[in-house]
Amino acid sequence: MAVREAEPVSSLQEVHDAGLDREDLLGIYRNLLTTRGIEERGHILYKQGKIPGSFYTGRGNEASAVGVATAMGPHDVGTPLQRAMGVHVTRGLEPWRIFAQYMGRADGPTRGRDGNVHIGDANLGLYAMVSHLPAMLPVAVGMALAFRIREEKRVAIAWCGEGASARGDAHEGMNLAGVRKLPVIFWIDNNQWAYSTPSHLEYAVEHLADRAAAYGFEGVVVDGTDVLAVYREAKRAIEKAREGGGPTLIESVTLRMEGHAVHDDAFYVPRELFEEWARRDPIERFRAWLRDHAEMTDAEEDEITSGVKRLLNESLQRAEESPLPDPGTLVAAVYAQPEELDTPHHK
Amino acid sequence: MPEKTYLQAISDGLREEMRRDQRVFVLGEDVGVYGGAFKVTLGFQEEFGPWRVIDMPLAETAILAGATGAALMGMRPVAEMQFADFVSCGWDHLVTVAAKQHFRAGTPIPIVVRLPSGGGFSGGPFHSQNPESSFAHIPGLKVVCPSTPADAKGLLLSAIEDPNPVLFCEHKHLYRRIKGDVPEERYTVPFGEARMHRHGEDVTVITWGAMVYTADEAAQRLAQEDDLSVEILDLRTIIPWDREAVLDSVRRCSKVLVLHEDTRTGGFGGEIAATIAEEAFEHLDGPVRRMAAPDSPVPFAPNLEKAFIPQVDDVVRALRELAAY
Ligand SMILES: Cc1ncc(C[n+]2csc(CCOP(=O)(O)OP(=O)(O)O)c2C)c(N)n1
Ligand SMILES: [Mg+2]
Numbered sequence: 001m002a003v004r005e006a007e008p009v010s011s012l013q014e015v016h017d018a019g020l021d022r023e024d025l026l027g028i029y030r031n032l033l034t035t036r037g038i039e040e041r042g043h044i045l046y047k048q049g050k051i052p053g054s055f056y057t058g059r060g061n062e063a064s065a066v067g068v069a070t071a072m073g074p075h076d077v078g079t080p081l082q083r084a085m086g087v088h089v090t091r092g093l094e095p096w097r098i099f100a101q102y103m104g105r106a107d108g109p110t111r112g113r114d115g116n117v118h119i120g121d122a123n124l125g126l127y128a129m130v131s132h133l134p135a136m137l138p139v140a141v142g143m144a145l146a147f148r149i150r151e152e153k154r155v156a157i158a159w160c161g162e163g164a165s166a167r168g169d170a171h172e173g174m175n176l177a178g179v180r181k182l183p184v185i186f187w188i189d190n191n192q193w194a195y196s197t198p199s200h201l202e203y204a205v206e207h208l209a210d211r212a213a214a215y216g217f218e219g220v221v222v223d224g225t226d227v228l229a230v231y232r233e234a235k236r237a238i239e240k241a242r243e244g245g246g247p248t249l250i251e252s253v254t255l256r257m258e259g260h261a262v263h264d265d266a267f268y269v270p271r272e273l274f275e276e277w278a279r280r281d282p283i284e285r286f287r288a289w290l291r292d293h294a295e296m297t298d299a300e301e302d303e304i305t306s307g308v309k310r311l312l313n314e315s316l317q318r319a320e321e322s323p324l325p326d327p328g329t330l331v332a333a334v335y336a337q338p339e340e341l342d343t344p345h346h347k
Numbered sequence: 348m349p350e351k352t353y354l355q356a357i358s359d360g361l362r363e364e365m366r367r368d369q370r371v372f373v374l375g376e377d378v379g380v381y382g383g384a385f386k387v388t389l390g391f392q393e394e395f396g397p398w399r400v401i402d403m404p405l406a407e408t409a410i411l412a413g414a415t416g417a418a419l420m421g422m423r424p425v426a427e428m429q430f431a432d433f434v435s436c437g438w439d440h441l442v443t444v445a446a447k448q449h450f451r452a453g454t455p456i457p458i459v460v461r462l463p464s465g466g467g468f469s470g471g472p473f474h475s476q477n478p479e480s481s482f483a484h485i486p487g488l489k490v491v492c493p494s495t496p497a498d499a500k501g502l503l504l505s506a507i508e509d510p511n512p513v514l515f516c517e518h519k520h521l522y523r524r525i526k527g528d529v530p531e532e533r534y535t536v537p538f539g540e541a542r543m544h545r546h547g548e549d550v551t552v553i554t555w556g557a558m559v560y561t562a563d564e565a566a567q568r569l570a571q572e573d574d575l576s577v578e579i580l581d582l583r584t585i586i587p588w589d590r591e592a593v594l595d596s597v598r599r600c601s602k603v604l605v606l607h608e609d610t611r612t613g614g615f616g617g618e619i620a621a622t623i624a625e626e627a628f629e630h631l632d633g634p635v636r637r638m639a640a641p642d643s644p645v646p647f648a649p650n651l652e653k654a655f656i657p658q659v660d661d662v663v664r665a666l667r668e669l670a671a672y
Contacts (some may be wrong), residue, residue: 052648
């Protein structure tokens, strides 16, 4: 099985065939802008000294994140990572709670106990990452195992970076998924760098998607700056998994447009590479597409842009009003109580 | 004698040993071009080349098992975990292979695993842990936790010389904060010898790592405000640990606080307290006290983390209580 390189999506008709109407497209644009806006404002908050610890963004990866999340069904689940803020945004995590998380406030999804991008709201089917990469990948396989046992038509998405794909967890998870044909998608965000380490020091195959063949399922490479191509490939794979067709490994290629985290100036990335990929900015690219193919008007664009701005301003203010977490709750939070099993997610 | 930061002392010690001994090499994530997440190996790859300063894939088992294999073939690997917390990804290998290899097969595993450890700057649950107690429980591993720049260098060289796997816990909160005199020449600091950080008479604090400085501040305050004389013994190495120095200090002061940054239950402080109870019971004028982090993961929010890690005020309070007992 060779890998398949995904086609770009061009006409509006193709998009309709893939299941999106014009409103959906404008929604995608809104989610892309919101994602970038959250991270840009987070950066400012960090510089103001309001964000403790470190600060990570997914600049350049917005389309890859929003595209997959748009393709997920309401009951599907996933374990997004440090570059996938767009997944949380698309599935409806309110930005003010993301800011509260950044600042270690009581209203962040982890209530100040964990920080930065370790976000996930289980009510939205998203489960927060741990630092140890890609520890959540085999966990997503376990979620898919539950769906298979219960014969539910639900799908799990396991995110992974190209660097973290070098760890044993990735192998074990993918092997199990292949053996049992589980409804799981392995979404590898290949942004070409793992901290300062370039891809050729992380793996020796041409495409990471080549590995899928070794586990007995399909591998696809997609341009991660093309939100519609991302959406279409994700949708295909998700629906295939839902119908019992087993896993797919999708390698979404982008460039990490900033340092690993805010402390890192990425001196080791050739400037020309940044310049080249800046010309393929996923948001600008989609904006141009919307104007060319979906006749997005100035009025529509303004409405979206100013709406996002307003939302983020209000969100920041609300987050700053969120109280500090109560230190008295630390030890009590460690173990679960029986009644907590009665949440919808555990039924 | 030049004054160096704790970080510079580790870096210089490692560099000098690599110049002296061709068998020593460094492997880890981002240790080459980037110089390591904390810049301990900055400039090393320029000097020693890419085969002695190896940028590894993001794969801790490959790093630790790779080090073990190379050690079996006569090398002296110094592996870096980007953060101590990630050693859990190679736990199986360290505990199953490296720790037991000599006992079962008679072949030594001279590896050093550098572990940037500890909290204090909102690293959250996965970038703040202190792993020494977990590894102290594994026969076959040695565990080192220096607190001063001079000890950091001398213990690192001992670790490289040692024929066993050594876990070298470097406290991140000491890296750039703590400076001290570091001899230029090559020297080693032996394992199993505690360092008397501060002489005292009324109560002793047994501790290590960053907590040495927390205890020191508390001791200074109590000397001024309460006229209390606090001794501080810095264990320096956890496996092996200096029982004699601990017992001697307890016999002289008769009251003891065992202090560590790691969580309380199953923490190495329990072992120390039990040993004191067994061997110095008749010299005690009060119960052995322990102070450690509460039994929860390390929290992210600054106010939570402050409540979690023992603070100077907490140590002052505990020592006052002990003194009044
Ligand atoms: C097991 C483990 N080891 C080391 C790290 C430290 N670390 C955090 S992110 C990172 C690079 C990750 O690269 P990649 O998987 O490509 O994701 P990216 O950050 O590029 O999105 C490293 C080495 C970690 N998080 N987990
Ligand atoms: Mg990467």
